[in-house]
Amino acid sequence: MRKEKVSSAVIRRLPRYYRHLSDLHLAGTERISSSALGKSMGLTASQIRQDLSCFGEFGQQGYGYNVDKLRGEISDILGMNRGHTAIILGAGNLGRALLENFHFERSGFQLTAAFDVDSAIVGRTLSGVPVYHARDLEEYLRAHPTGMGVLTVPRAAADATAGRLVRGGVKGIWNFTNIELSVAGSGVVVEDVHFADSLLSLSYMISEAL
Amino acid sequence: MRKEKVSSAVIRRLPRYYRHLSDLHLAGTERISSSALGKSMGLTASQIRQDLSCFGEFGQQGYGYNVDKLRGEISDILGMNRGHTAIILGAGNLGRALLENFHFERSGFQLTAAFDVDSAIVGRTLSGVPVYHARDLEEYLRAHPTGMGVLTVPRAAADATAGRLVRGGVKGIWNFTNIELSVAGSGVVVEDVHFADSLLSLSYMISEAL
DNA sequence: TAGATTGTTAATCGATTAACAATC
DNA sequence: TAGATTGTTAATCGATTAACAATC
Numbered sequence: 001m002r003k004e005k006v007s008s009a010v011i012r013r014l015p016r017y018y019r020h021l022s023d024l025h026l027a028g029t030e031r032i033s034s035s036a037l038g039k040s041m042g043l044t045a046s047q048i049r050q051d052l053s054c055f056g057e058f059g060q061q062g063y064g065y066n067v068d069k070l071r072g073e074i075s076d077i078l079g080m081n082r083g084h085t086a087i088i089l090g091a092g093n094l095g096r097a098l099l100e101n102f103h104f105e106r107s108g109f110q111l112t113a114a115f116d117v118d119s120a121i122v123g124r125t126l127s128g129v130p131v132y133h134a135r136d137l138e139e140y141l142r143a144h145p146t147g148m149g150v151l152t153v154p155r156a157a158a159d160a161t162a163g164r165l166v167r168g169g170v171k172g173i174w175n176f177t178n179i180e181l182s183v184a185g186s187g188v189v190v191e192d193v194h195f196a197d198s199l200l201s202l203s204y205m206i207s208e209a210l
Numbered sequence: 211m212r213k214e215k216v217s218s219a220v221i222r223r224l225p226r227y228y229r230h231l232s233d234l235h236l237a238g239t240e241r242i243s244s245s246a247l248g249k250s251m252g253l254t255a256s257q258i259r260q261d262l263s264c265f266g267e268f269g270q271q272g273y274g275y276n277v278d279k280l281r282g283e284i285s286d287i288l289g290m291n292r293g294h295t296a297i298i299l300g301a302g303n304l305g306r307a308l309l310e311n312f313h314f315e316r317s318g319f320q321l322t323a324a325f326d327v328d329s330a331i332v333g334r335t336l337s338g339v340p341v342y343h344a345r346d347l348e349e350y351l352r353a354h355p356t357g358m359g360v361l362t363v364p365r366a367a368a369d370a371t372a373g374r375l376v377r378g379g380v381k382g383i384w385n386f387t388n389i390e391l392s393v394a395g396s397g398v399v400v401e402d403v404h405f406a407d408s409l410l411s412l413s414y415m416i417s418e419a420l
Numbered sequence: 421t422a423g424a425t426t427g428t429t430a431a432t433c434g435a436t437t438a439a440c441a442a443t444c
Numbered sequence: 445t446a447g448a449t450t451g452t453t454a455a456t457c458g459a460t461t462a463a464c465a466a467t468c
Binding site: 011012014015016018019077078079080082084092093094096097098100101102104106107108109147148171172174178187189191193194195196197198199200201202203204205206207208209 | 226
């Protein structure tokens with residue numbers, strides 16, 4: 001029974017399902033039951049069946065799930081085959097690390113451009129991606145409608161840059177700056193990667209264990 | 211009423227409280243009520259009071275909370291003042307970006323060393339942190355007991371390196387590799403930063419919005 | 421004193437788990 | 445056919461929200 005509104009707990013598990021199914025497929029596994037998958041992922045079989053039932057019926061009684069078929073279904077659900085485009089804002093250390101090492105295309109995103117203000121890199125091409133001056137962002141977005149912006153600018157420029165992205169029509173922002181963006185209500189979705197928050201959670205858990 | 215076992219939902223919110231209270235303090239705000247803090251963070255006042263009550267009583271009826279005092283209490287709860295030490299495993303692009311740009315000390319961690327196998331950087335000092343050869347990890351950990359390891363090695367080396375860290379006595383691993391480490395049950399806590407999972411969640415949300 | 425706001429107990433809501441008829 | 449396993453409904457568990465006496 002499909003759901004119209006899927007809870008964020010379920011959405012957070014979808015990429016994990018995708019990753020585990022990809023690994024299983026790579027290892028040559030053809031089919032798997034919810035209970036076997038649950039055991040390998042540390043979830044209950046019930047939860048897996050309940051999660052999948054938000055999106056449709058992908059299994060077969062008495063058999064389980066075809067690994068590659070389910071992997072494909074989940075990649076569709078995640079929107080990995082929609083040809084999303086992305087640009088990077090801020091080609092400093094972190095932006096460059098993502099640009100040069102992260103495989104955007106494996107998540108279904110095509111990285112089309114990077115923007116910075118440093119004249120030492122503006123005009124160059126890094127890992128096949130052209131670097132433009134940040135002042136030309138609006139012009140670029142008009143000519144090349146873009147789905148998502150990776151925000152790796154310095155803290156001070158974060159909110160202003162996010163606003164420019166939103167006005168330029170992006171649908172989502174992958175936010176690596178350690179502030180909470182004030183673009184709420186604009187219809188744009190923001191996914192935060194807060195390193196500091198993550199580290200502090202770890203600090204808590206380490207400290208508790210002592 | 212203090213709790214012995216605090217839920218992970220609460221733990222995830224603590225760093226946000228810390229960040230907001232720090233901003234408020236910087237902005238000169240001396241006191242704040244749970245309802246005002248809730249409004250600015252998008253939480254209910256009830257939730258904030260419920261969360262804090264896991265750790266003690268920090269407010270005053272009719273007044274609210276002293277911003278700087280509460281900030282200090284939360285930093286203690288998070289273990290920010292325990293002098294945790296950390297090392298980085300893998301000084302590639304991402305490891306270097308963290309090494310050179312992330313302020314570990316602001317989260318209470320002292321970064322004492324980095325490890326890599328690349329002879330071009332082994333022996334050098336990056337941002338004040340010495341880079342040793344990965345083969346010397348065990349020797350280092352014996353001489354310098356370390357609280358936490360930042361795992362930024364290539365995927366293929368991830369699980370083996372995690373095992374060496376655990377046997378070397380670290381209490382936690384900050385895992386940037388996109389695999390799930392098999393160190394469960396060792397008493398070591400693992401905090402995952404799965405870029406690809408995060409991006410796929412964003413992909414889902416962008417795709418839904420269309 | 422009157423108003424504000426806490427910490428805590430009770431009520432509600434949502435997510436996870438268990439149970440089971442349907443069926444491959 | 446018999447065994448396995450699904451999708452779904454019901455039961456349980458936990459987290460969030462509401463209410464309120466206590467008190468600054």
